[in-house]
Amino acid sequence: MKLAANLQEQVASHLRRRILSGQILPGTPLREQNLAVEFGISRGPIRDALLHLTKEGLLLAKPNVGVRVAAEPSAFKRHVIVHLRREIEASAVTAWFATRDPALLKRLDDNLSQYKDACGGSDLGQVVELDMAFHRLVVETADQGSLVDLWQPIMLRMFLRYSRHRDLMESYNEHAGIVRAMHAGREWEALEALKLHIV
């Protein structure tokens, strides 16, 4: 986990994690002044961070009123989002199979072992982080990572919510299945596993 040099990134990462892990529920208002004292900094960087998160779809902003944590997407919107994510990540995987750069496989293996532990543990924030990191690794590989900024806000808007043990290990197994297919060079299988994993 890279630590940002500037405050706005630190604040944004922190809030992003708390929202995604369900510690701050949809509808909750976030006040600049409150956050400023909570983080012990001024309102400036807080404003920047909130703007970031708003553009990422995690917050909903109303001029002169402030921001609140956005609601989860409607079924219709989620359906579209799923298609978009599949399109992006499948494109990335397809691009990878053209080169089969082993560097990615190594990074995915590393991520997998960490993810396994996290899924067994109780830190949901960690689970979220590693799950996103897995998919980001895949997306980063293609076309010098040009797809990342396209992918991130779409991914975030899914508001992936994790429920205990049951799902988590299943999620790990799906990740593992994708990586296994990539190791074996079976493109169709990898793409199919990816498609089934994104729901």
Next chain:
Amino acid sequence: MKLAANLQEQVASHLRRRILSGQILPGTPLREQNLAVEFGISRGPIRDALLHLTKEGLLLAKPNVGVRVAAEPSAFKRHVIVHLRREIEASAVTAWFATRDPALLKRLDDNLSQYKDACGGSDLGQVVELDMAFHRLVVETADQGSLVDLWQPIMLRMFLRYSRHRDLMESYNEHAGIVRAMHAGREWEALEALKLHIV
């Protein structure tokens, strides 16, 4: 055209238009101080606007250095973007055909007549504005506009560049063709025309 209450939105709209219409070329650095004096306001709202545009993909930000107008997407990225736009807008059109709300048709007809004039004229900013407005109208219709925030950054990242007369009237005709199919209730034809229009 709605005028924003706060400065940051005004600045963002203004810069967005200038970038999309090619008045500010890719790679051009944008300095906060310069813009502040140019607009006659302080750096605060400028910062906010630049952050907006960065998240929209029009600018590229480097910490402690500043922002520059982003480069046009690579062929690979553009290819993905085209797929995503088609997915979103096609979903919206499909949703419209379930209701066939005539309000949209009226708005599209209005937009078309304005667009026709603009394509004949010389104000590229106006052309960009109306072209985006057309597609936004379509996207806004579905699911209470929930897709708009998903769609906008993807649309903007295409860096649609317009070349003189030839293309413009062709673009108008394609818009008109889509609307014609919708008026006639021919869903397949509308979707096909839309798909061919987004390239």
Next chain:
DNA sequence: GTTGTTGAAATTGTTGACAATAGACAATTG
């Protein structure tokens, strides 16, 4: 010649004070 160092200029990052606005609630009016 190449490489490292240093310092000044330009630029962004951060801060605290002040202005403007929205929303709630009380006062007023018909």
Next chain:
DNA sequence: CAATTGTCTATTGTCAACAATTTCAACAAC
């Protein structure tokens, strides 16, 4: 009593000053 108007407070919007960082050129050391 309903509707409107006024006022107050919490909150965001804006500003100008200051701090930190990057960049680049001049210059020294090897």
